[in-house]
Amino acid sequence: MDQKQFGGNRKKAMKRDHYKCRVCDITQEESLKKLGRDLYIVHINNTEDNRLENLMTTCQKCHNQRMMKKMRKALLSKNN
Secondary structure: OHHHHHOOOHHHHHHHOOOEOOOOOOEHHHHHHHHOOOOEEEEOOOOOOOOHHHEEEEOHHHHHHHHHHHHHHHHHHHHO
16 A cells, blocks of 8 residues: 555655644554544645655544545535
């Protein structure tokens, strides 16, 4: 999965971000304990761009909020 989705940079992104969500600062350990999920690595812009600069670490909660914002924006632009 790491190679296919993140060009082998998943672990590098986690390490760079100090194993914390870049939005809310929850640690990997806290995420596993509180949310029952590991931290996510997400693409900031283009999902085809797997450079480390285009990847960031988020928790499940922040990831879901980010996706909801994207969906709302897409719906608004579609309806206008």
